[in-house]
Amino acid sequence: MDQHNDNNALRQSIQELERKIEEKDQLLRQQESESRQQLDRETALRIQKEGELAAYIQTKEQQDWKKWEKNEAEKEEIRKSHAIETALRQERDEALCQVQNINKQHELERCQERGAQAEKERGEMYNKVCEMKQKIYDAETEIAALQKKTEKTSEEKRGAFRQRDEALKKADSLRKERHEGVRQLQSSSMLEFFVQCQTSLSSKLVSDPDPFQRNPKKATQMVNRFKPLKLHRFHGCEQEQRAIFDKLCNVFTPDLLVFTRLITVIENGERIESITSEKGLEMFLWAHVEGYAKQVFWELPSADKNSTVCEMYGQITVIHYARNLDESIGMTASPGEDSGAATTSVQAQDPVPGSADPKKKAKKDKVSKPDGLYVCTKPGKGRGRNILLFPIEIKPGYAVSRQLIALLKATDTFGEAKLGQPPQPGMHLLWGALMQIYDYMVRSLSSYGMLTTGEVIIFLYIDWSSDATTLYYHVAVPGEPADGTTGAPHDLKEAAFRSAVGQYVTFVLMTMRKCHDMNRKQREGVRAKLTKGDLLPTATKANTGTQTKDSDTNQ
Template sequence: MALSTDEQKDASALCQLIQELERQIQQRARQLQKETDRTLQQAEQIGSILQLVREGERRQEKRKRLNEKRQTSLEQQLEEALEQIEKQDRKLERAKRRERQTRDEATELEQERDEAVQKLRDEMSFFQMWRRDTIERFCKDIIITEREGKEARRALQQSEERARALEQERDTALQRLQEVDPLLQPSTLSEFIEESHASLFSKLTIDPNAGRGSEATTTNLRGKWQPEKVVEWTCFLSEQRLVFDNVCEAFPSELRTFPPPMTVRENGNKIAPITDENSLARFMGDSIEEPVKNIMKELESVDKLGKVCQGNVRVDFIDHP
């Protein structure tokens, strides 16, 4: 069915009107959306502002409580400070009283000091006079002492010269005596051993009258050492000869360092016959132990390389009476 021209125009105008309305509606919708977005954004901003306000209120409340605490603390500190000020005032008052007492005591001490200084000056004056007199007397004594000291030194020098002369004469006489009598000269090792055998060991005799005049008794063996078995020492003589030869080689043949023969003979003349175990022990000490100790002592001084005395060498004498 064909439309008339007017109808077509009306329809076209109506379509244009509808399109315009749709465009306006869309434009209005966009504006509303923008306003909605803007409103939401403002609402969010208002929420943030409200949150900030709440936080500010909380902080303000917190600061308020803190200020109240600080004020309370300041009030307490103020009270304590007032108490301290009162205490300081009381201390100051006591200090002032002590200061007045100290000034009074200082005045008394100054008076005592002045008196002590005056007394010390008097004593110093007396001491200086005494020292001057003492020095004068001491100088006079020194002059006299120096004069006497010179005389004493001269006498001492003369005495020393006489002593040196007498000592020289004694050494000369002793040397002449030793040259005349070999028995007074120190012995060599071989001479000392021979003289010890002749003058000491040969005096080992037993008193035939020992035990007479008292009841004879058997020896009590309780607590004494006794051999359970006796075995012959077959190589003793060879070992003894070897040790003896080593000792003799260690001593120079011309070395005279042992007691003179006359001294050994005098010791031998003191030996008495054996009467009991005690006298036997004395004989062993005088005739055996002492000579061996002399030899060992001199051996340590000549055997520097330890050819004979290797290590810590010692000789023990055990006597069980």
């Protein structure tokens, strides 16, 4: 029984194995069929792609062949065009050669004609020369005969000629002396007048031999005054002055004699003693520079009817002030007819916004008057008649000397030495003078100002519309050339322009031209934003610092 069960189990196992083997065979046959189908599909796809590639290559070859045929056709056309062009060029060259040959033939014929004409003229000229030589020979023969006749009287004639020449020289010398005397007794022209003023008066100004050794305490202490922040050159000032001077020369021509006699200028210069004091310098400049300049302003309206130089609204004059450091006086514009009108006022200056109480600072804020105000006084009565041109300040030679001017440079730190450089002795005098005139210009709302020692003139300018904290300056040394070399200019017109009177006149007329270009409210607004400052001599600064330290220690 057990044997029979084992056989059944074995039979079933064999049947099961056979069934699995048959399933495996079916699976392998199925996979082989699928692989064969996949291979057939890939083969068909590869054959299709190869057919498409062959068709594309054939199409491309056909296109390339057509392009090659087209290029060959174009090349053939180009070769034909080149051949035609070459033929035309050859025909043109041949035509040009023929034209040149014809022109050469014509030119040769004309040259031959001119040569024949010249030969004919030369023959005629030769005949004339022969005739002229014969005439000259006959004339020389006659002259020789006359010379023989006049040999006896030649010595007497030479003596007479010598006497005549001496008499003519004496007469010419007397004529020149008479002309010079008459010229000096008559009124003078503008150029001669300016030059003679410079020649006769400039020697009266005594230069300080050592301006750096003067007592610095003599300098004005600038306390709580308007102070510029920058100092730049006034470019264009001289060009404007020269343009005005050229127009003056066109108006006051050399034959227009309306100015003081030269002999009078010479006599005035001889009566003046050398100037060694500040008061004497002021009186000298008012009388002999500004006074002579007034003659131009008086004569200009009648000589310049069309106002080509400048439109004269009235009489240009100077309001003089005696120096009084104890009187507080400000410069304000009056509410007259003209927006540019200005007069002096004894009222205190309006306080600057943001500053301390004016009553507490009354002692510090005392403002001295300028030495003078250039104004144009209009006819009539009432306020607003004086149109302000500019303030003027006069300083002695040690404050604004030529040595200090040579050290003056444009800077963005006014009143301070450049970084790394020691302060120059005496420069605080010049800084103080510049700050003082700047303060006058700001208080009077003026665009221009003048600082002078007689020997040196500094013209100043404030640009209210751009930057009122910058003070622009232009230095003029009357009687010297523009390049700064010593010696007077040789040209009469240039010497007249470089004279002190010429510089005064041209600058005043330049300010007169622009005196109405003033927006008073705008300038007052700008001035209200400006800050005040101090500028003390070095010794004063040191003492002030010491006192401050002592007070701090005591506290």
